[in-house]
Amino acid sequence: MNNRTITIALDAMGGDGAPAIVVYGAKEALKRNPNLKFHFYGQQASVEPLLCEAGLHDDERCTLIACTDVVKNDDKPSNILRSGTKTSMAQAIRGVHEKQSDCVVSAGNTGALMALSMFTHSRIPGVLRPAIATYFPTIRGESCILDLGANVECDAQQLAQFAVMGEVFGSITLGLDRPSVGILNVGTESIKGHPEVRAARDILQAAEVLHDFRGFVEGTDISEGKIDVFVTDGFTGNLILKSAEGTAKLIAHYLREALANSLGGKLLYLLGRKRLLQFRARVDPRNYNGAVFLGLNGISVKSHGSADARAFANAIDVAADLTQYDLVSKIGERIGMLREAINSDKTMSAK
């Protein structure tokens, strides 16, 4: 299975450092996994010289597909759907839909990538709404979280589906057979929270389709890595992720100030530079790059817009793993099991 060739469509024009980070990210990913193939969707004049520079222009695993247009960071998703069919992003996603490639990676406009992915790929049968998932560092190792903003309002059925899709995502990205799954709430007692989280908990408990469902978990459990997959609505998930990124920046800022404001501090900084850089690498979001739209008949991976080549290579790895371990068909299978359980007597009382 590890020898399977995976073809990845790359939006070579998306992200602050594109197209260079895309080309060099692909080069780095190829070193780790020589069985990858890349379709670079981008403007020939800017991408071709980079492929030459990186020594990938005559690599048979790399193909350039020339596109005339580019999605800008401030383009509205609605405009993109109307007029963006010739953009590198739209063409790359279409390449997946037409089976020329297995999945797509883009560091471009998130809203556009979501809109184009939803428009191009149909939803997996039975999936109510797609969700955005990612993985992140914890004290224990790594965990996953969803939804990060695809759905600002979620009912109980949607949250229950997110738990099932998140379990599949977690099992692949974390390499676990039975990832533990929980629903984020303001407390772990069964009476806590609003009706939607309580009903989602009831559905999942009655349906018994998750391998290791832990009920409610709290905000402090996230960084502790108490469970493997954290489930929440897109409003809360987006704010948790962004505020945690902000907290990490704040602490780095304080640390820099503490070390810079005196001779002793400067000496300390010089002496400890290597150690501090190692520390920084562990909290660097580039090492946890790659958010995924779950629930569609196609794999679209979103890289941070500010990704460098190494971070982009990580997003490519995520896309390759999700393809290799059949994310789409596994989600279809598990969502089918959830729906069956809900339609049977099992969850009648929980509905």
Added chain:
Amino acid sequence: MNNRTITIALDAMGGDGAPAIVVYGAKEALKRNPNLKFHFYGQQASVEPLLCEAGLHDDERCTLIACTDVVKNDDKPSNILRSGTKTSMAQAIRGVHEKQSDCVVSAGNTGALMALSMFTHSRIPGVLRPAIATYFPTIRGESCILDLGANVECDAQQLAQFAVMGEVFGSITLGLDRPSVGILNVGTESIKGHPEVRAARDILQAAEVLHDFRGFVEGTDISEGKIDVFVTDGFTGNLILKSAEGTAKLIAHYLREALANSLGGKLLYLLGRKRLLQFRARVDPRNYNGAVFLGLNGISVKSHGSADARAFANAIDVAADLTQYDLVSKIGERIGMLREAINSDKTMSAK
């Protein structure tokens, strides 16, 4: 105004380190503000020796009110309301209601403190629901956030009231004439978010009662300190706060590991100990201690349960400030203005 004597009821039995942290916290607060008076509500046998030890037993500013019972950390709020009238926490809150003291500070069970405060003090006329607010460090300085968990579901009118109460809280705790206020959302564009946040924004824009309303703000703006007062529902606010605390712990954990895992790291740690401790102080939650229930006819300040004396003294300072600058009557006034604006033509289209 600074010479006004403020009498503070202290729940001497609440918190992991009680009653010692309460007694020594009061002593520290007295050094900073000699015009404070304290009513210590607690078990005589344990509190009296500590008052002697701290040299406060014959200080006329300190009075011990003997109570037989104590609220435990795992007591359910509903039980407390039925049977907890003789607890130090209930007696301390009653002391405020009966005007023997101006406000209460407790490091005990949060749910019990909220339930007893709501039960003892009526709501300020016009206030739909009380909210929990606190302040926290940012890159720019300090900001406030509410609600932190009093209300897991909030409609637009409640969110608009939180903004008004948060402005009053922010102006006192941050010492600002015109604190800027914004509503947390998944993006700043006007179409973003769910109907409740959009309607709350419309109400506040039409009502024009806030001095500096900034509309929507994002999760990354929190640690940046982009505005002074962040408004959100209690579900999201609770998860943001707890996950940010978790992130800070995670980073401290990584930093310790990075510094401890080698001889060089250990040397660095020894050399830089003072600097690192300074850094730690800036992210130490004890320095930002004191959450407040807004919207009640009485001031109840919640200290962290794990507070030490210094942290508890900070919570006392918060309580003294809120008393001195008339939190309750100012909230009453501003909520009245909001209601008037809503009932006038101003917000007809926004309702």
